[in-house]
Amino acid sequence: MTEERFAFTVERNDGAARLGVVTTPRGAIRTPAFMPVGTAATVKAMYPGDVRALGADIVLANTYHLMLAPGAERVAALGGLHKFMNWPHPILTDSGGFQVMSLAKLRKLDERGVVFQSHIDGSRHELTPERAMEIQRLLGSDIQMQFDECVRLPCARSEAERAMRLSLRWAERSKTAFGAQPGRAIFGIVQGGVDAELRRESARELVRLGFDGYAIGGLAVGEPQAEMLATIETVMPVLPADRPRYLMGVGSPDDLLQALSRGVDMFDCVMPTRAGRHGMVFTRHGRMNLRNARFADDPRPIDETSRAPAARDYPRAYWRHLVKSGEILAMMALTAINLAYYQELMAGARSAIAERRLADYIATVKAGWDEGERSGAEKMG
Secondary structure: OOOOOOEEEEEEEEOOEEEEEEEEOOEEEEEOEEEOEOOOOOOOOOOHHHHHHOOOOOEEEEHHHHHHOOOHHHHHHOOOHHHHOOOOOOEEEEOOHHHHHHHOEEEEEOOOOEEEEOOOOOOEEEEOHHHHHHHHHHHOOOEEEOOOOOOOOOOOHHHHHHHHHHHHHHHHHHHHHHOOOOOOEEEEEEOOOOOHHHHHHHHHHHHHHOOOEEEEOOOOOOOOHHHHHHHHHHHHHHOOOOOOEEEOOEOOHHHHHHHHOOOOOEEEOOHHHHHHHOOEEEEOOEEEEOOOHHHOOOOOEOOOOOOOHHHHOOEHHHHHHHHHHOOHHHHHHHHHHHHHHHHHHHHHHHHHHHOOOHHHHHHHHHHHHHHHHHOOOEOOO
């Protein structure tokens, strides 16, 4: 690693959309960026080198899962997460708050943190802002997230407000616990459900605390896309222009295009990898469910322009056969096809912003999806 510091530069604007670069000692992250999800120190069904070759500058790993297995102290003793998973490029770690709320059993939340039972074996654990930051420091991630509470939507305003204010108090404790880590960054997480007033207050208070970047959390958890986009539009004017903006857990290709056009710089989502493992591919022709019988005799490649060889060099009928047969190769190949498409989508957006033609680019992409639908591909969601 070099002695470079963490920094963010906006190189070009096209409306609210931003072309930029996040600089870290482990390499640059071109934005808008899609971060493949490597929850347990692996992007499922993919070798790290292949993830990189498809265009990823950064991957995401998760505090909750890695604290349970193999353990943060063990990863640190083995040289840190980058060496452990053979990914020498930037890594962002989520703080585990969402997973505690969605996966853990018999959890008890109070001002100090959360006591919970592992979803794996029922063992008892405590996660506090201080422990979440300690785990991320042990892992050695380049971008570390504050510990927060994420509520499910829809929920009462009073519940959204309670969780937002607790997350703010935890944000201050997280930032203190993060301390000084040259070359690494800590991001605050804006919460508040879909209430505009709560979201603005959360953003203002996080900016006052002074984070290296700002995430919008608690979305893509069941609310309509229109509410998600309205929340983004509410928050963006409050966030400083010289810091990266990260929309957590989003989403479909259309979600990404809509959000980056509103000023979001970074994304992550399990959608492309999870869909690939279940026979679904995302392409410039739209979304295809290869379990469908209509692909059984289809000799065409999935997408002859994809940078993933699996999309170019084999007939759709072959992948349909492997999916129906439960073959592991199908999970690997379709995951690669999806990650390639997501990275191609981001690369196209970056080029379009550089040339200030983002609106035309999005229109062209959507026209491709529509054409695919007319020729028999499933509707893009």
